[in-house]
Amino acid sequence: MTFHLLNIAIVVVLSLIGIGLYGLMIARNLIKVVVGLQIATKGAILAFVLAGRLASQVDVGQSLALTVIVADTIVAVVALALAVQVRQKFGTLNIEALKTLRR
Amino acid sequence: MINFLIAVGILTCALLAIRENRLLISALWLALTSALVAFLMYQLGAAEVGAVELSVGAGLVTVLFVFAINITGGDEIEGRIPIPRPAAWIVVVVTLLLLSWMILPSLQLERYFHTLARQVEIAGLFRxxxxxxxxxxxxxxxxxxxxxxxxxxxxxxxxxxxxxxxxx
Structure with missing residues (x-):
């Protein structure tokens, strides 16, 4: 495998998804959960662009990637607002505190 | 070579964003990851989405993070990790193997190498x-x-x- 742009992009896509997933699972802090989610989503966005490039339809890939960027930003906004609420209600951002939601 | 350096930069910044305990620094590493991902998108021919990613991913989202960290105080949290690290690693490895198994055959290798060999003309059809x-x-x-x-x-x-x- 040579250092061609497309090879590199495939490795970056898979690695970003892996790092984001790992971050999601080991995060104790609600805001760190959002960071992990953002990293995994960046891998997905890059995957759309890469798929478009491989199919010689970069513009279709771009339009799909744009949709994901908008959705991802809204998710981040709402998740951060929820984190603020949790901090106000429980006094901590520790996700262990949210276990009370089970009851 | 520049693409290889950008890829190394993206993965380093993403890892540091995950590993950093101070939330503000973590948000800044995330912003740098976004900026480098935007540059890789530009290299792939997706200039428009690269610009959006740079302004939204590295700009707006970072501002939102700083705003949220400012309100919540950004305390470091000690204690046990929700999922043990070995289990998390196993899940990540299995997920990546499944993804590779699904993605790599669908690349249609002949077509993939054909795309590698030629420079694709990027048509301005995005709009x-x-x-x-x-x-x-x-x-x-x-x-x-x-x-x-x-x-x-x-x-x-x-x-x-x-x-x-x-x-x-």
Whole structure:
């Protein structure tokens, strides 16, 4: 495998998804959960662009990637607002505190 | 070579964003990851989305993170990790193997190597595809943005009301 742009992009896509997933699972802090989610989503966005490039339809890939960027930003906004609420209600951002939601 | 360096930079910044305990520094590493991902998108021929990623991913989202960290205080949290690290590693490895198993055969290797061999002409059709073929997507995005704004207003507005009640 040579250092061609497309090879590199495939490795970056898979690695970003892996790092984001790992971050999601080991995060104790609600805001760190959002960071992990953002990293995994960046891998997905890059995957759309890469798929478009491989199919010689970069513009279709771009339009799909744009949709994901908008959705991802809204998710981040709402998740951060929820984190603020949790901090106000429980006094901590520790996700262990949210276990009370089970009851 | 520059693409290889960008890829190394992206992965380093992403790892540091995950590993850093101080939230503000973590948000800054995330912003740098976004900026480098935007540059890789530009290299792939997706200049428009690269610009959006740079302004939204590295700009707006970072501002939102700083805003949220500022309000919440950004305390470091000690204690046990929700999922043990070995289990998390196993899940990540299995997921990546499954992804590779699904993605790599679908690349249609002959076509892939053909794409590697030639320079693709990037047609400027983005505008017509976005506003012509994908109108539903645009409508969905507008609805999403309004839903997000309303959700944040509901959540943040609730805090202000409680603070006012406390003040009384």
């Amino acid at each position: 017509s595809i976005l506003w012509g073929d994908r109108q539903v997507d645009i409508l969905l995005q507008i609805v999403l943005i309004f839903a997000g704004v309303l959700a944040v207003l509901g959540l943040i507005g609730d805090i202000h009301e409680k603070e006012k009640e406390k003040g009384k």
